[in-house]
Amino acid sequence: MSSKRLTFPTTEEEIRTLRAGDEVVVDGHIIGIRDRTHIRIFDQGVEPPMDLDGAFLLHTAPGVRKVGPGKYEKVCIGTTTSARMVRFTAGLGERYGVRAICGKGGLPDEAIEPMRKHGMVYFAIVGGAAALETTQIEEIEEVAWEELMPECLWKFRVKDFGPLIVGIDSHGNSVFHDVQERAKQKLEEIYARL
Amino acid sequence: MITTDLEGIVEDAASHLYVWALKDIPQDLRDALADAAERETSVSGRRVLSTILKNVQVADDQKNLVCQDTGIAVYTCRVGEHFPLHPARIYAALKAGTERATVEHPLRSNAVHTITRENTGPNTGHRLPIVHWEFVPSWDGLDVKCIPKGSGSENMSFLKMCVPADGVKGIKQFVLESIVDAGGKPCPPGIVGVGIGGSADYAMYLAKEAIARPVGTKNPDPVVAQLEEELYELLNDTGIGPMGLGGDVTVLQVHVEHADTHMTLNPVAVNYQCWAARRATAHVGPEGEVEYDREF
Numbered sequence: 001m002s003s004k005r006l007t008f009p010t011t012e013e014e015i016r017t018l019r020a021g022d023e024v025v026v027d028g029h030i031i032g033i034r035d036r037t038h039i040r041i042f043d044q045g046v047e048p049p050m051d052l053d054g055a056f057l058l059h060t061a062p063g064v065r066k067v068g069p070g071k072y073e074k075v076c077i078g079t080t081t082s083a084r085m086v087r088f089t090a091g092l093g094e095r096y097g098v099r100a101i102c103g104k105g106g107l108p109d110e111a112i113e114p115m116r117k118h119g120m121v122y123f124a125i126v127g128g129a130a131a132l133e134t135t136q137i138e139e140i141e142e143v144a145w146e147e148l149m150p151e152c153l154w155k156f157r158v159k160d161f162g163p164l165i166v167g168i169d170s171h172g173n174s175v176f177h178d179v180q181e182r183a184k185q186k187l188e189e190i191y192a193r194l
Numbered sequence: 195m196i197t198t199d200l201e202g203i204v205e206d207a208a209s210h211l212y213v214w215a216l217k218d219i220p221q222d223l224r225d226a227l228a229d230a231a232e233r234e235t236s237v238s239g240r241r242v243l244s245t246i247l248k249n250v251q252v253a254d255d256q257k258n259l260v261c262q263d264t265g266i267a268v269y270t271c272r273v274g275e276h277f278p279l280h281p282a283r284i285y286a287a288l289k290a291g292t293e294r295a296t297v298e299h300p301l302r303s304n305a306v307h308t309i310t311r312e313n314t315g316p317n318t319g320h321r322l323p324i325v326h327w328e329f330v331p332s333w334d335g336l337d338v339k340c341i342p343k344g345s346g347s348e349n350m351s352f353l354k355m356c357v358p359a360d361g362v363k364g365i366k367q368f369v370l371e372s373i374v375d376a377g378g379k380p381c382p383p384g385i386v387g388v389g390i391g392g393s394a395d396y397a398m399y400l401a402k403e404a405i406a407r408p409v410g411t412k413n414p415d416p417v418v419a420q421l422e423e424e425l426y427e428l429l430n431d432t433g434i435g436p437m438g439l440g441g442d443v444t445v446l447q448v449h450v451e452h453a454d455t456h457m458t459l460n461p462v463a464v465n466y467q468c469w470a471a472r473r474a475t476a477h478v479g480p481e482g483e484v485e486y487d488r489e490f
Contacts, residue, residue, distance in 0.1 A: 021238070023241065062302070063300075063301065065300060075258075075300065078262030104381065105377065105379035105437070124378070124437060126249070127261075127346060127437060128246070128260065128261040128381045128470040129248075129261075130260065130262040131256060131258040131261075132248055133249075149313065150302055150303075163241055165238055175440065176377060176438060179377070179435065180377060182433050182440075183434055184374065187370055190370060190431060194367065
């Protein structure tokens with residue numbers, strides 16, 4: 001499978017070219033975010049101290065080593081399950097102009113419409129493959145909200161980040177929806193012969 | 195007289211096991227993942243499995259953790275009745291070993307107060323680590339198995355109090371429905387642990403015991419072993435596939451543990467273990483001799 005290469009931050013136009021099932025590799029800057037970070041932004045109403053316009057958000061709480069005030073080195077950086085954070089999808093697109101959300105395991109169907117409407121995609125990464133992912137992160141450039149450690153807001157510079165598979169595109173398609181639909185039909189067949 | 199510092203030895207072992215389990219996944223699992231990569235026919239499934247195998251290699255080469263989720267520290271202990279350290283001290287040693295590994299490596303600290311969500315520090319806290327105990331008569335040894343358990347897979351845990359009239363069919367349906375609902379979230383293809391019988395809490399305890407078995411082991415009861423085989427075939431027929439992106443390999447293995455139960459009970463618990471099924475064991479003798487083992 002040939003991969004498309006994208007550099008982040010990016011534009012809605014670029015995002016609209018992607019289709020569910022495409023394989024993508026990413027360069028540039030990506031932002032690490034997790035449960036407590038979302039809760040602070042949306043439930044506690046605190047504005048994020050980083051620009052999220054055109055951003056690629058990675059669902060992560062990295063393993064790091066502190067090397068100075070506000071300065072961290074990577075130890076092991078991988079990706080967490082996305083589904084827990086699905087309710088923030090529309091807000092991220094509408095209020096902050098986020099273009100891509102990347103995590104593992106997929107987002108439920110409620111993410112499909114906001115992604116279509118706001119021109120966003122969901123990238124599925126291989127969960128658990130953190131040793132490899134760590135080699136693709138060149139540097140931890142910035143961290144905000146250190147008191148939420150490790151669920152801070154992180155800025156990473158990445159090269160050849162992937163492989164990522166477009167799990168949900170900005171045209172209403174979701175690989176995860178399709179797999180679930182087929183599996184549910186299959187379960188009906190299986191139950192009939194048990 | 196020189197007395198052996200058994201508590202210190204168990205602490206050292208726990209500290210070593212936690213980091214070792216996180217970095218170096220066992221051979222049975224490596225073989226199962228390589229087999230899965232051979233079997234898988236979908237494009238994205240093949241891509242996922244080749245990335246997983248590459249990741250295991252990178253972890254070996256760079257001596258890094260396989261997965262960033264250092265989990266909650268779970269240990270299973272088999273304590274011989276003549277082992278000369280009381281379980282209260284064994285627990286203290288496991289806790290101290292977990293803390294030391296977390297601080298010295300350093301490992302990501304995951305443990306939080308369950309209401310305030312404040313991080314408790316070195317991966318320990320109130321009732322953390324979690325220890326399963328088994329006491330063995332007429333023996334003077336201690337087996338400690340460390341199973342760092344990631345949250346992605348632990349969040350995919352399910353319990354149903356089936357009724358006797360649901361029978362084995364009800365058990366199978368519940369396991370199937372659970373794994374389809376879990377989809378890509380627990381990092382498939384992994385090990386599905388199923389606990390049946392006992393009580394509600396004990397069924398889940400057994401499901402956790404089941405995920406900690408080496409891949410390829412079978413339940414010694416042939417009736418239960420047959421259920422393991424049937425569930426394995428059925429689950430791999432669902433098409434969920436690697437990381438839930440669709441494909442042939444949804445699970446590497448199904449392990450079932452059972453307990454006899456009340457005539458009106460039929461509890462079924464499902465506990466999932468991700469493809470990075472971390473596990474490492476130490477056998478400790480009464481004089482403090484330690485042997486490390488990956489086949490257990």
